[in-house]
Amino acid sequence: MQPLNAQRRSGHEPVMRRDPAPSRWAYRMQRVMLTPYLRALLRVGLPSFVVLAMTGLYLADEGRRAGVVGVFTEIREKFESRPEFRVSLASIEGCSDDLAEAVRARLGLNLPQSSFDLDLDAARARIEALDAVKSAELRVRSGGVLQVLVTERQPVAVWRTEDGLTLVDDTGHRVAGLHARTDRPDLPLIAGQGADAAAAEALSLIAAAGPLAPRIRGLVRMGDRRWDIVLDRDQRILLPTGDPVRALERLLALDHAQDILARDLLVIDLRNDARPTLRLSTLAMTALRRSQGLDPMETDL
Numbered sequence: 001m002q003p004l005n006a007q008r009r010s011g012h013e014p015v016m017r018r019d020p021a022p023s024r025w026a027y028r029m030q031r032v033m034l035t036p037y038l039r040a041l042l043r044v045g046l047p048s049f050v051v052l053a054m055t056g057l058y059l060a061d062e063g064r065r066a067g068v069v070g071v072f073t074e075i076r077e078k079f080e081s082r083p084e085f086r087v088s089l090a091s092i093e094g095c096s097d098d099l100a101e102a103v104r105a106r107l108g109l110n111l112p113q114s115s116f117d118l119d120l121d122a123a124r125a126r127i128e129a130l131d132a133v134k135s136a137e138l139r140v141r142s143g144g145v146l147q148v149l150v151t152e153r154q155p156v157a158v159w160r161t162e163d164g165l166t167l168v169d170d171t172g173h174r175v176a177g178l179h180a181r182t183d184r185p186d187l188p189l190i191a192g193q194g195a196d197a198a199a200a201e202a203l204s205l206i207a208a209a210g211p212l213a214p215r216i217r218g219l220v221r222m223g224d225r226r227w228d229i230v231l232d233r234d235q236r237i238l239l240p241t242g243d244p245v246r247a248l249e250r251l252l253a254l255d256h257a258q259d260i261l262a263r264d265l266l267v268i269d270l271r272n273d274a275r276p277t278l279r280l281s282t283l284a285m286t287a288l289r290r291s292q293g294l295d296p297m298e299t300d301l
Contacts, residue, residue: 088112088144095150099132103150106130115140131174157199158184160191160218170203172196192221201244202227208245210252212261226271235261238269247273 032038059065088111092100106126109118120138127136127150137149155167155175165178167187174196178184190202202219205227209216212231220228227244229237240247247270255261260268260278267279 086112086144087115087118087140087146090146090148092148092150095133095152099130099150099152102130103127103133103136103148107148109146111146112144118146132176134169155184155187156203158187158189159196159199160189166196168196168199170200172199188216189218190221191218192224194224195219195221198227204245205229205239205248208248208252212252212255215261231261235265236267238267238271240271240273251276 059068090104090107090109090111092103095103106129107123108126109123118140120140124136124138127133127138127148132153134151134153136151139147139149141147153169153173153175156170157168158178158181159166159168160181165181167175167178167184168190169175181189188202188206190196190199195202198221205219206213206216209229215231215233217230217232220230222228222238226241227239229239229248231237237248237251251260251268251270264281264283265278266281267277269277269279
């Protein structure tokens with residue numbers, strides 16, 4: 001017996017069923033499309049390329065480019081000209097009134113103007129070009145105030161040159177000119193070539209002088225190598241090139257023991273550590289010759 005739904009077959013060929021599996025080329029294309037780089041290229045790269053191409057075609061026209069630039073320029077100008085970005089006042093702090101006026105004149109700013117138009121680096125360079133200014137810091141504060149913080153150079157000595165008197169700081173940098181020595185009697189006097197560059201060493205000598213400091217009239221730089229200390233009563237101390245502070249301390253110890261600086265001396269030469277040399281005044285030399293039974297009018301050949 002045969003089932004009822006059985007189909008009778010005739011003499012025709014049997015029906016071929018279609019294979020649902022993809023072909024070899026279709027399978028390869030599906031695998032290629034699943035590649036991450038290709039998917040990213042199709043998802044991001046291709047749209048970006050299209051947008052850039054359209055933008056390039058749009059901006060190829062010079063008139064369109066000028067229009068776009070004009071729009072952005074107008075937006076920027078409106079933004080920069082807003083009241084909250086306008087600087088209308090300059091505040092100078094950290095220095096004397098005279099220096100503040102010089103700094104204000106050196107700024108050269110036409111206020112009010114937008115903070116975006118201020119060249120703070122150039123303004124700081126102009127201020128630091130002043131001799132009395134060690135450093136300057138500029139910042140724009142709220143309320144439209146340009147704050148200028150000035151670090152003023154402090155003079156530590158008066159340098160005497162052929163051109164006159166100059167105030168110098170501890171680094172030897174010029175601070176200002178000086179009309180007369182009596183204008184700054186509180187500062188020590190230095191002289192000689194290279195005395196400004198060695199101002200720090202001169203200060204260390206004055207600090208080491210101790211009780212001798214009130215007698216110091218000045219320090220002279222000799223040959224840009226060493227110092228001479230000029231005292232009152234026309235006395236002079238010749239210091240060595242190396243370690244002059246130590247030599248001065250030895251002299252102070254000798255003076256404390258024998259009161260040598262109170263004697264009638266003109267020069268105390270300490271350049272030779274092994275043998276200090278004393279030069280007597282004319283009166284002291286005459287008295288010495290008389291004490292030795294020599295003719296004070298004779299001179300050594």
